[in-house]
Amino acid sequence: MKMLLKRYKYFLVLLVINIVVYGLYPSVGQKSIDITWSNALEMLSVIPPIFILLGLLDVWVQRDTMIKLMGEKSGVLGVLIAFFLGSAAAGPLYAAFPIAGVFLQKGSKFSNVLIFIGAWSTTKIPMLLFEASSMGWKFMATRFVIDIPGIMLIAYITEKLLNEREKQHIYEQASFNNE
Amino acid sequence: MFTVLMYVVAFGFLVLSFIKDKKKTFLALKKAWKSFENIMPQFLSILVIIGIMLAVLSPEVISGLIGEKSGWLGMLMASLIGSITLIPGFVAFPLASALLKSGAGFMQIAVFISTLMMVGIVTIPLEIKYFGKKAAILRNSLAFVFSFIVAIAIGVVLR
Numbered sequence: 001m002k003m004l005l006k007r008y009k010y011f012l013v014l015l016v017i018n019i020v021v022y023g024l025y026p027s028v029g030q031k032s033i034d035i036t037w038s039n040a041l042e043m044l045s046v047i048p049p050i051f052i053l054l055g056l057l058d059v060w061v062q063r064d065t066m067i068k069l070m071g072e073k074s075g076v077l078g079v080l081i082a083f084f085l086g087s088a089a090a091g092p093l094y095a096a097f098p099i100a101g102v103f104l105q106k107g108s109k110f111s112n113v114l115i116f117i118g119a120w121s122t123t124k125i126p127m128l129l130f131e132a133s134s135m136g137w138k139f140m141a142t143r144f145v146i147d148i149p150g151i152m153l154i155a156y157i158t159e160k161l162l163n164e165r166e167k168q169h170i171y172e173q174a175s176f177n178n179e
Numbered sequence: 180m181f182t183v184l185m186y187v188v189a190f191g192f193l194v195l196s197f198i199k200d201k202k203k204t205f206l207a208l209k210k211a212w213k214s215f216e217n218i219m220p221q222f223l224s225i226l227v228i229i230g231i232m233l234a235v236l237s238p239e240v241i242s243g244l245i246g247e248k249s250g251w252l253g254m255l256m257a258s259l260i261g262s263i264t265l266i267p268g269f270v271a272f273p274l275a276s277a278l279l280k281s282g283a284g285f286m287q288i289a290v291f292i293s294t295l296m297m298v299g300i301v302t303i304p305l306e307i308k309y310f311g312k313k314a315a316i317l318r319n320s321l322a323f324v325f326s327f328i329v330a331i332a333i334g335v336v337l338r
Binding site for chain 2: 007010011015021032045046047048052053055058094100102117122127130134138139142150157161174177178
């Protein structure tokens with residue numbers, strides 16, 4: 001029980017804040033509760049398949065296979081797989097981090113994991129179609145064309161700026177998170 | 180639509196997995212649940228923060244902040260709002276297109292969309308949990324800077 005309270009303390013603090021807001025500004029508080037509720041339903045509808053795939057990935061894909069596909073020496077193939085997996089997904093970015101964690105734990109190169117995150121955040125195929133329909137094809141295409149090198153650049157620079165010890169720590173953390 | 184596709188793909192693999200190895204399949208489901216349960220506190224916190232934030236920063240307020248200001252100040256404002264808010268795409272794009280019609284510039288909109296998608300201040304505690312402090316802050320800062328490059332490119336192409 002104490003453990004549970006500790007884990008959920010930020011959530012509980014935020015709930016209290018929301019209740020206080022509701023007391024002071026009923027209309028804002030009500031709106032925020034409505035938005036939270038509809039987002040929670042949205043999340044619950046989108047997230048189950050993501051985590052089922054995560055579980056299957058964890059159990060079926062061997063570490064050796066993952067290293068071959070997205071590891072240190074995977075080269076162009078690893079980059080392409082990272083882009084493909086990120087772009088083919090559906091769901092909010094915060095659901096991508098646990099999957100990124102499994103990739104790391106299985107020995108993916110850090111920059112490939114960052115490319116996966118970048119692709120998930122910006123080049124998701126359903127989002128691109130939606131973007132084109134509301135902003136026009138030219139807007140979408142321009143952003144898409146510049147986003148591809150941008151995502152790679154962000155990934156490589158981030159990895160380059162980390163030293164070996166910091167990277168090792170990230171991989172250790174990934175195994176710990178997945179225990 | 181794509182959510183349905185995700186269910187079909189996930190369920191398909193699950194059935195395939197079950198046919199091949201029952202025990203492994205149950206292990207996979209157990210892992211799935213554990214990973215979900217593991218980040219449940221962060222997920223719930225993010226949901227409440229988004230709720231409070233969007234109740235305050237309603238589409239009307241955002242239009243007021245981005246719509247009337249132009250130039251670099253407008254872009255800076257748009258990038259800050261994009262970085263701190265977390266709006267799903269199916270709300271963000273119609274909002275962006277409405278902003279354009281009400282007079283906001285393409286560059287401001289581009290930087291807003293780009294930071295909205297790539298920079299996540301609300302989700303940074305979760306990101307730190309997986310990538311560590313340094314990598315998470317680096318990725319978000321680089322994405323923030325990159326969003327201005329996207330805006331300049333959009334400005335050049337769609338002038």
